[in-house]
Amino acid sequence: MKNLIRSFLYEINKYIYSGNQFYCNICNKYYRKFFTAGENRRPNARCPGCGAFERHRLMMYFLKDKTDFFSDNLSVLDIAPLQTFHKLFSKMENINYISIDMKLPYVTKRADLTNLPFKDESFDCIICYHVLEHIIDDNNAIREMYRVLKKGGWAIIQSPFDNSLEYSFERQDIITKAERKKFYGQDDHVRIYGRDLIKRIEFSGFVVKEDDFIKKFSDKEIIKFALDKEEIINYCIKP
Ligand SMILES: [Zn+2]
Incomplete structure (x- = not known):
């Protein structure tokens, strides 16, 4: 409703x-x-x-300009997508689209990212936007994405991170909503990623390209399209 x-x-x-x-x-x-x-x-x-949001618009430009998302026949796994994306991508004929989440009512399947109900190498691409910062066992989540991705497949794995932190900040004694809001800035976040986010993704085997695709836009376009001029896209390949 x-x-x-x-x-x-x-x-x-x-x-x-x-x-x-x-x-x-x-x-x-x-x-x-x-x-x-x-x-x-x-x-x-x-x-x-x-x-x-800004990140969704940049992702859309990226998918159109830098990937075969709108042309090839692909099996796609989308983690906790925006409803708008779920609707849009579900209708595309060239992709076999599955979206998952633990709570969102509109997704294709209820599933836990740290224990995916899919066989190894099931997907050509995975989209995972602003999810890992909500998951305590993020290493397992990344490992699961790696497992279900086909060799040569790609994933976009984005999470907010603090460039001033060398290492991600997380403490096991921060558990209440109030504490999480105080220390992590949002009451449903379980850490603040630092610059080691990429290393954490690579640890599972991904090769990560930090793509400064945003640089192709002029200042005028960044304002008009309401993009974040600092955003780097983590384009992750399973070799
Ligand atoms: Zn819109």
Whole structure:
């Protein structure tokens, strides 16, 4: 029901907020404003017509420009996707799309990322956006993604991280929501990743390319498309 109401609100917002200041490449519409969003209240972050954030728009550009996502026949595993992505990708004829989550009601399958119900080498690509920072056993989650990915397949594994930290910060005695909010900045996060995030991903066998794809956009485009000019995409290959 909640999701139906949300979809309905998006449709209304598409009219209320239509304009020409900003462009969302996911719902393919122009708006006069985007919503402020996130714990750090980022202005112009969230699309009123589809709920996408900066990272989702960059991902969409990346998938179109740098991958065969929209042309090849691929089996795709999407972890806890935005509802908009689930809807969009489910309809694509060239991909066999499976989305998973423990709670989200609209996903294809209820599943635990640390114990995936799929055979080895089942997928050509995996999308995992802002998930690992919620998972205590993130090493196992990364290992599972590696296991179910085919050789030569790719994954995009993004998590927020603090560039000023050499090592990720996590403590086993921080368990309440209030403590997590205080130490990790969000009450459902279980750590703050530092610059060792890439090493953690590589530990399972992935080869990670930190792609500065964002640099192809001009300052003007970054504002118009409401992107994060600091975002680096972790494009991970299973060799
Ligand atoms: Zn949108």
